[in-house]
Amino acid sequence: MQYLIGIDIGATNTRVAVVDSMGKIIATTRFPSEMSAGESFFQKVGEAAAKLASEYQAIAVGVGSAGQIDRKTGSYLPGLYPTAPWVGVPLREIIATTTTLPTFVDNDCKISAYAELKIGQGQGVADFVSLTLGTGLGGGIISNGQLVHGISGVAGHVGHLSLDHSGPQCACGNRGCLELYVSGTAIAKQGSLVFQEELTSPQVFQRASEGDSRALQILHEVGTALGQGLGAMANLLNPQLFILGGSILEWYPFLESSVQASFRATAMNGLQDTPIKRSQLGGEGGIIGAALYAWDQL
Numbered sequence: 516m517q518y519l520i521g522i523d524i525g526a527t528n529t530r531v532a533v534v535d536s537m538g539k540i541i542a543t544t545r546f547p548s549e550m551s552a553g554e555s556f557f558q559k560v561g562e563a564a565a566k567l568a569s570e571y572q573a574i575a576v577g578v579g580s581a582g583q584i585d586r587k588t589g590s591y592l593p594g595l596y597p598t599a600p601w602v603g604v605p606l607r608e609i610i611a612t613t614t615t616l617p618t619f620v621d622n623d624c625k626i627s628a629y630a631e632l633k634i635g636q637g638q639g640v641a642d643f644v645s646l647t648l649g650t651g652l653g654g655g656i657i658s659n660g661q662l663v664h665g666i667s668g669v670a671g672h673v674g675h676l677s678l679d680h681s682g683p684q685c686a687c688g689n690r691g692c693l694e695l696y697v698s699g700t701a702i703a704k705q706g707s708l709v710f711q712e713e714l715t716s717p718q719v720f721q722r723a724s725e726g727d728s729r730a731l732q733i734l735h736e737v738g739t740a741l742g743q744g745l746g747a748m749a750n751l752l753n754p755q756l757f758i759l760g761g762s763i764l765e766w767y768p769f770l771e772s773s774v775q776a777s778f779r780a781t782a783m784n785g786l787q788d789t790p791i792k793r794s795q796l797g798g799e800g801g802i803i804g805a806a807l808y809a810w811d812q813l
């Protein structure tokens with residue numbers, strides 16, 4: 516059996532794992548993400564990977580990271596945060612140098628889409644869109660069995676599909692972006708506004724589960740926005756299915772009926788029955804996807 520290193524650099528936590536070429540996790544380590552520390556943090560990630568790689572004689576490294584990454588240089592692009600400490604950090608070079616292994620890097624949500632293709636709901640599906648609903652809203656597009664990169668590698672930013680040209684201002688420069696309505700951050704913000712106290716998104720879902728009508732109304736609007744976004748994507752890409760994943764998906768039953776109604780209202784005739792499935796990969800999709808991505812690129 517051959518071993519790979521899979522790395523998932525999320526907004527909150529980073530995981531480094533040894534994964535076999537069948538996609539089974541053999542060993543794993545995790546620590547808090549400190550992207551704002553800049554280069555020294557990525558050095559630390561490289562060292563953790565190097566330790567596991569030498570222990571298991573791994574042959575390559577795959578990395579999925581939050582943020583925009585230039586596919587040619589393997590460095591972070593300015594994206595939404597042009598002055599952030601990680602902008603310009605040569606992620607691929609740092610990891611490749613510390614591990615002395617071939618290293619492949621890409622955006623974490625695109626890597627999650629790849630994981631769905633290889634071991635998840637997207638197995639055997641040529642065309643689908645995967646969305647990750649967490650702190651923000653990211654995505655990855657699979658077309659004809661391949662991950663869509665776009666010309667500079669940043670395709671799939673479903674969170675910045677605009678639903679309302681006169682909506683609230685987004686950090687990307689646009690207005691009314693899907694992420695402003697459908698993300699953990701958006702739910703927490705709306706909940707805090709409506710209840711006039713600082714709430715997290717799980718607390719809003721919790722109140723909805725207790726039958727609170729204001730919380731239910733917030734989630735109805737979140738689901739409606741998500742359905743509208745999915746409908747627009749269906750009209751544009753005509754995928755075989757949508758796969759929803761991410762940390763807020765455990766609460767999906769509170770969104771589902773609004774998502775379905777709004778999706779059917781937005782998608783064109785003939786596209787309204789496009790299935791919307793939930794990911795079954797949980798938190799491990801990222802590291803497995805990253806490892807298999809590296810395996811397939813070798």
Ligand SMILES: [Zn+2]
Binds near residue numbers: 674676689
């Ligand atoms: Zn935006």
